Amino acid sequence: xxxxxxxxxxxxxxxxxxxxxxxxxxxxxxxxxxxxxxxxxxxxxxxxxxxxxxxxxxxxxxxxxxxxxxxxxxxxxxxxxxxxxxxxxxxxxxxxxxxxxxxxxxxxxxxxxxxxxxxxxxxxxxxxxxxxxxxxxxxxxxxxxxxxxxxxxxxxxxxx
Numbered sequence: 001x002x003x004x005x006x007x008x009x010x011x012x013x014x015x016x017x018x019x020x021x022x023x024x025x026x027x028x029x030x031x032x033x034x035x036x037x038x039x040x041x042x043x044x045x046x047x048x049x050x051x052x053x054x055x056x057x058x059x060x061x062x063x064x065x066x067x068x069x070x071x072x073x074x075x076x077x078x079x080x081x082x083x084x085x086x087x088x089x090x091x092x093x094x095x096x097x098x099x100x101x102x103x104x105x106x107x108x109x110x111x112x113x114x115x116x117x118x119x120x121x122x123x124x125x126x127x128x129x130x131x132x133x134x135x136x137x138x139x140x141x142x143x144x145x146x147x148x149x150x151x152x153x154x155x156x157x158x159x160x
Contacts, residue, residue, distance in 0.1 A: 017085075032139075039072065040053050041097040041153050042149050046072070047073070048081035048084055049075075050085055064083065069120060069121075095122055098148065098152035098153070099124050103130075103148070104125060121142060123141065123142070
């Protein structure tokens with residue numbers, strides 16, 4: 001049910017000219033809001049508590065690690081907690097599973113894919129040359145990752 005709601009929100013935020021507080025939201029703001037909703041749905045759990053995101057209110061975006069990766073916590077209480085390695089591994093597995101393919105080569109990700117954090121988002125690739133190509137045109141490739149996430153969420157919703 002939450003995934004269905006999330007997909008409806010995503011569809012609404014994808015429309016252009018959305019008005020918030022009497023003003024048009026910029027396309028960049030809309031795209032970031034949509035990307036955040038996708039990432040919340042794909043991430044699924046809090047990296048500190050393991051709770052489902054959304055169970056304790058709106059998830060909170062935080063930046064972690066030297067790579068400055070953005071993830072979501074389930075509540076303000078988790079701001080004071082350390083990341084649980086078990087949950088962190090699950091989150092990264094969720095992202096890799098939802099992405100499924102290298103955005104450059106369009107082939108299935110290998111067992112131990114390469115990765116890079118682009119604008120706070122982890123992106124998996126099949127090889128180091130693909131990482132360089134993603135860094136050369138991050139916006140295009142982040143949009144492709146969004147499409148892969150959306151397809152994964154739709155497939156997941158159908159299976160339920």
